[in-house]
Amino acid sequence: MDAVALSRLQFAFTIGFHILWPTLTIGTAWFVTVLSALWWRTGNTVYRDLMRFWMRLFALGFGMGVVTGIVLSYEIGTNWAGFSRSVANVLGPLFAYETMTAFFLEAGFIGIMLFGEGRVSRGAHFFACLMVAVGALISSTWIIAANSWMQTPAGAIADADGIYHVVSWWDVIFTASFPYRLAHMVCASFLTCSFVIAGVSALHLWRGQHVAASRTAFSMALWLALVLAPLQIVIGDMHGRNTMVEQPTKLAAMEGLWETTKGPAMTVIAWPDMAAQKNLYAIDIPHLASLYLTHSWDGEVQGLKAVPEADQPYVPVVFFAFRIMAGIGVVLLATAITGFVLRLRGRLFTARWFQIVTMATTPLGFLAVLAGWTVTESGRQPWIIYGALRTADAAAPVAAGAVTTSLLIFFAVYNVLLLAFVWFAGRVALKGPIDSSPAAREHPGMERSTLGAFTTSPVPSPVRGTDPARA
Amino acid sequence: MTELLQADYVPLFFAAVAVFCVTVYVLADGLDLGVGILFLFAPRDADRDLMMASIEPVWDGNETWLVMGGTLLFAAFPAGYYILLPAFYLPIMFMLFALIFRGVAFGFRLQATRFRLVWDIAFFAGSVLATFCQGLILGGLIAGVPVENGMFAGGPFSFLNLLGVLCGVGLVGGYALIGAGWLIWKTDGATQVFAREIAHAALILTGAMMALVSAWSAWSVPEVAARWFALPNLLLLAPVPLVTLAVIVALWRGIWEGAQARTFLLALALFALGLVGLIVSLWPYLVPRHVTVWDGMSDTQSVAFLAVGVAIIIPIVLAYQAHAYWVFRGKTVHEHGAYGGHAGS
Numbered sequence: 001m002d003a004v005a006l007s008r009l010q011f012a013f014t015i016g017f018h019i020l021w022p023t024l025t026i027g028t029a030w031f032v033t034v035l036s037a038l039w040w041r042t043g044n045t046v047y048r049d050l051m052r053f054w055m056r057l058f059a060l061g062f063g064m065g066v067v068t069g070i071v072l073s074y075e076i077g078t079n080w081a082g083f084s085r086s087v088a089n090v091l092g093p094l095f096a097y098e099t100m101t102a103f104f105l106e107a108g109f110i111g112i113m114l115f116g117e118g119r120v121s122r123g124a125h126f127f128a129c130l131m132v133a134v135g136a137l138i139s140s141t142w143i144i145a146a147n148s149w150m151q152t153p154a155g156a157i158a159d160a161d162g163i164y165h166v167v168s169w170w171d172v173i174f175t176a177s178f179p180y181r182l183a184h185m186v187c188a189s190f191l192t193c194s195f196v197i198a199g200v201s202a203l204h205l206w207r208g209q210h211v212a213a214s215r216t217a218f219s220m221a222l223w224l225a226l227v228l229a230p231l232q233i234v235i236g237d238m239h240g241r242n243t244m245v246e247q248p249t250k251l252a253a254m255e256g257l258w259e260t261t262k263g264p265a266m267t268v269i270a271w272p273d274m275a276a277q278k279n280l281y282a283i284d285i286p287h288l289a290s291l292y293l294t295h296s297w298d299g300e301v302q303g304l305k306a307v308p309e310a311d312q313p314y315v316p317v318v319f320f321a322f323r324i325m326a327g328i329g330v331v332l333l334a335t336a337i338t339g340f341v342l343r344l345r346g347r348l349f350t351a352r353w354f355q356i357v358t359m360a361t362t363p364l365g366f367l368a369v370l371a372g373w374t375v376t377e378s379g380r381q382p383w384i385i386y387g388a389l390r391t392a393d394a395a396a397p398v399a400a401g402a403v404t405t406s407l408l409i410f411f412a413v414y415n416v417l418l419l420a421f422v423w424f425a426g427r428v429a430l431k432g433p434i435d436s437s438p439a440a441r442e443h444p445g446m447e448r449s450t451l452g453a454f455t456t457s458p459v460p461s462p463v464r465g466t467d468p469a470r471a
Numbered sequence: 472m473t474e475l476l477q478a479d480y481v482p483l484f485f486a487a488v489a490v491f492c493v494t495v496y497v498l499a500d501g502l503d504l505g506v507g508i509l510f511l512f513a514p515r516d517a518d519r520d521l522m523m524a525s526i527e528p529v530w531d532g533n534e535t536w537l538v539m540g541g542t543l544l545f546a547a548f549p550a551g552y553y554i555l556l557p558a559f560y561l562p563i564m565f566m567l568f569a570l571i572f573r574g575v576a577f578g579f580r581l582q583a584t585r586f587r588l589v590w591d592i593a594f595f596a597g598s599v600l601a602t603f604c605q606g607l608i609l610g611g612l613i614a615g616v617p618v619e620n621g622m623f624a625g626g627p628f629s630f631l632n633l634l635g636v637l638c639g640v641g642l643v644g645g646y647a648l649i650g651a652g653w654l655i656w657k658t659d660g661a662t663q664v665f666a667r668e669i670a671h672a673a674l675i676l677t678g679a680m681m682a683l684v685s686a687w688s689a690w691s692v693p694e695v696a697a698r699w700f701a702l703p704n705l706l707l708l709a710p711v712p713l714v715t716l717a718v719i720v721a722l723w724r725g726i727w728e729g730a731q732a733r734t735f736l737l738a739l740a741l742f743a744l745g746l747v748g749l750i751v752s753l754w755p756y757l758v759p760r761h762v763t764v765w766d767g768m769s770d771t772q773s774v775a776f777l778a779v780g781v782a783i784i785i786p787i788v789l790a791y792q793a794h795a796y797w798v799f800r801g802k803t804v805h806e807h808g809a810y811g812g813h814a815g816s
Contacts (some may be wrong), residue, residue, distance in 0.1 A: 059578055060578045060579075060582075063574055063575050063577060063578045064575060066531055066534070066574060067570060067571040067574035067575060068571065069538070070534065070537060070538055070567060070570060071567045071571070073538050073541045073542055074541055074556060074563055074567060076545070077541070077544075077545065077552045077553055077555075077556030077557070078556045078557055078559075078560050078563055078564070079557075081553040081554070081556065081557045081622065081623070082553075084545060084549060084552055084553040084556075085549065085553045085621075085622075088545055088546065088549030088552065088553070088769055088773075089549070089769045089770045089772070089773040090773070091545075092542070092545040092546030092547070092549060092552075092769060092773065092777075093546045093773050093776050093777045093780075095542040095545055095546065096539075096542040096543055096545070096546040096547075096777055096780065096781075097777075097780050098542070099535065099538050099539045099542045099543075100539070100780055100781070100784040100785065100788065101780075101784060103535045103538055103539075104532070104535055104539070104784075104788040104791075104792070105788075105791075106531075107531045107532035107534075107535040107792075108532055108788065108791040108792050108794070108795050109791070109795070110528075110531055110532075111527070111528030111529055111531070111532070111795050111798070111799065112528070112795060112798055114527075114528070115527060115528045115799070116528070116798055116799075119798055119799070120798060165770050165772065166770065166772045166773055166776075167772075169776055396553070396556075396557040396560075396623075397557055397622055397623050397624065398557050398560050398627065399626060399627045401627065402560050402561055402627035403560075405561070405564075406560075406561075406564040409564070409568055410568075413568055413571060413572075417571070417575060420575065420579055421575075424578070424579055424582040424583075427582065428582065
C-alpha cells in the first residue's frame with residue numbers, strides 16, 4: 001500500500017477508536033450532572049451513590065477520550081499536510097476555538113468533578129459537573145462544524161494554489177449539513193448512553209444487587225431511550241433528505257441506487273457491484289425509497305451513475321454500514337417500546353428476559369455510531385473536501401514505512417487499551433454503586449505500604465462522606 | 472479592525488501567544504511528566520500513591536496546552552504545522568503513544584491489583600519516552616529541517632541528530648527537576664525527603680545538558696553561533712547565561728534549606744531562561760532558516776477571528792485553571808475520588 005492508503009487506514013482507525021469515548025462521555029457527563037443536581041437538591045443518597053458510580057465509569061472513558069484525541073490534533077498535520085496547507089485558514093481557527101472553549105473548560109473542572117467532592121460544596125460540585133458536560137457539547141459543536149464544512153463547504157474560496165480563504169465565518173460554521181449532523185451525533189451519544197446505563201443497571205437487577213439505585217437508573221435510562229430512539233430516527237430521516245440535496249452521490253451509495261430514478265424502490269439488501277455498476281441479488285420494495293426520501297410516490301432521486309466512476313465512493317462499504325446503523329436504530333426503538341409496555345404492565349423491574357435483552361443492547365449504540373461515521377466519511381470519498389479537494393492530493397510527504405510503523409503500533413496499543421478498559425470498567429460495573437462502606441476500606445494500596453507513614457495517620461476521607469454532616 | 476490587523480506587529484502578537492502556550496505547556500506538563508519520570512525511583516508504593524494523587528486533578532488541564540499548541544500552530548502559523556509535523560513524524564507519533572500510556576495509567580493503576588506494577592512502568596516509561604521525544608523534536612528544530620517548494624522534503628529519520636539526543640536527555644533531567652520541586656512543595660514526610668534527594672541528581676543532569684546543548688548548537692549550527700557571538704549581541708545577551716548560572720546555584724543551595732515552593736519556582740525559572748535562549752537562537756523563524764513568522768502566518772481574516780477568542784478566552788482559561796490548582800492547594804492527602812476503590816476491597 002502507498003502512504004496515502006496507509007494514512008487513510010490509520011486516520012480511520014484512530015478516529016474510529018476515538019469517537020467511542022466522546023460518545024460514551026457526552027451522555028454520561030450529563031447523566032452524572034443530573035444525578036449531582038438531584039443529590040444536591042434532594043439529599044437522597046441513592047442519587048449520590050449513583051453519581052459516584054457513574055462518575056467512576058465516566059472517568060475511565062474520559063481518560064481514553066483525552067489521550068486518543070490528542071493524537072488526532074497532530075495527525076492532521078503529520079499525515080495530511082496537503083489538506084492542512086489547503087484549509088488551515090478555514091479549519092484552523094475552528095479547532096483552536098474547540099480547544100479554547102471546550103477542552104480547557106472540561107480540563108479545568110474535571111479535577112473538581114472527580115476529586116473535589118469533599119473540598120467544595122454540593123452546589124459547586126454540580127457546577128463543575130455541568131461545566132464538564134457543557135464542555136463536551138461545545139466540543140462536539142466545533143468538531144461537527146469542521147466536519148460539516150468538509151462535507152458541504154461554504155463561506156470560503158480557493159485561490160490558484162488551492163489555498164482556501166474565508167469570506168464569511170457565519171457561512172463556514174453554519175453550513176447546509178451542520179445542524180443535521182450535530183443533532184444526529186449528540187442524539188446518538190445520549191441514546192447510546194441511555195442503553196449503556198440501562199444495560200449496566202439490568203446487570204445489577206439480574207444479580208439482585210443495589211436494587212434501589214439500579215431501579216432508579218434503569219427507569220431513568222429507559223424513559224430517556226423511549227424519547228430519544230424515535231427522535232433519532234426522525235433526525236436521521238431529515239439528515240438523509242439533506243444529504244440527498246447536498247451530497248446526492250453519497251445518498252445514492254447509501255441506497256444502492258445506480259440509475260437516476262423516478263419513484264425509486266428501497267433496496268433492503270443486495271451486493272452493489274462496482275465493476276458492473278449495478279446491484280446483484282437485490283431485494284427491493286417498490287416506491288418505498290421515494291416515499292421516505294421525497295415524501296411522494298414518484299419523486300426523482302439521483303443515482304450513482306450521474307457522476308463518473310472516478311468520482312464515486314466505494315459503494316459496498318457505504319451501503320452496508322448504512323444498513324447496520326439503521327438496523328440498530330430499529331432494534332433500539334423496539335427495545336425502548338418493549339420497556340414502555342412492561343412499565344405500563346408494572347413488570348419493568350421483574351421481567352428477567354427483558355434484563356437480558358437490555359444487557360445485550362449495551363454495545364449496539366457504539367456500533368451504530370461507528371457505522372454512521374463510516375457512512376458519512378467513506379460516502380464523501382474520493383473527496384476530502386466534497387467536490388473540491390481529492391483525498392489523494394491531501395496527503396503529507398511522509399514515507400510509507402514510517403506510516404506502516406505507526407499504524408501497526410496504533411493497532412497494538414489501542415487493542416491493549418480497549419482490553420484494559422473493558423477489564424477495569426467491567427470490574428467497576430460489576431462492583432456497582434456501593435458507597436456506604438467504612439472509610440478505612442477506601443484506601444486501596446495503603447495496606448500494601450511497608451512503612452506506616454499513611455496507615456498510622458488518621459486521614460479522613462472527605463470524598464467518601466465520613467463527615468456525618470455531609471453524608 | 473482589518474487595518475489594525477494588517478500591521479507588522481500582528482505576527483509578533485501571535486508569536487507571543489504561541490510562545491506563551493509553549494511556555495505554559497512546558498512548565499505545567501513538565502511538572503506532571505517530571506513526577507512520572509521520578510515515579511519508579513521512589514522507594515515505596517506509598518510514595519507513588521501520593522505522587523500520583525498530587526497531579527491527578529491537574530494533569531489533564533496541563534496536557535490540554537499541548538493540544539492548544541498544535542491547534543494554534545494550525546490556525547495562526549499553518550506553515551509551521553504542515554512542514555514541521557511531517558518532518559517530526561516518528562518522534563511525534565512515539566510521543567503520542569507514550570502520552571497515551573501515561574494518561575490511561577492514572578485511571579487504570581488505581582483499579583489494578585495484581586498487575587499494578589505494569590501500570591507503574593507504563594506511567595514511568597510513558598513519561599520518560601514522551602519527554603525524550605520532545606527533546607528530539609527540539610534538537611531537530613534547532614538543527615533545521617529540509618524544505619523544498621514549501622513542503623518538508625526529508626526522510627523519516629531526517630530529524631535525528633546528536634543535538635536532539637542531548638536535548639532529550641536534558642529535558643528528562645529538567646522535567647524531573649520541576650517534578651521534584653513540585654513534590655517538595657506538595658508533599659511532606661518520606662516522599663518529600665526522596666524528592667529533595669533526587670532533585671540534586673536532576674539538577675546536575677539538567678545543568679550539564681544545558682551547557683552541552685548550548686555549546687553543541689553553537690558549534691554545529693553557524694547561524695546560532697552568529698546570533699550569540701557577534702557584537703553587540705554578545706554583550707546584550709550575556710545576562711541570559713549569567714542569570715541561568717545564578718539560578719542553578721540558587722537551586723543547588725536551596726534544595727534542603729529553602730522554602731518549600733522555592734525549588735519548584737526556581738526550576739520553572741530555569742526552564743523559562745532556556746526558552747529565552749531558544750528564542751534568541753531561532754528568531755524570527757517558524758521553520759528555522761526557511762519560513763519566518765511573517766511568511767508563515769495565515770490570512771488576516773482568520774487571524775482576526777482567532778484574535779478575538781485568544782484575547783477573551785485565554786485569560787478566562789488561565790483564571791479557572793488557577794482556580795483548579797487553588798481548590799487542591801496545600802499538601803496532597805492520599806484519597807480517592809472517582810477512580811477510587813479497587814475490586815478487592
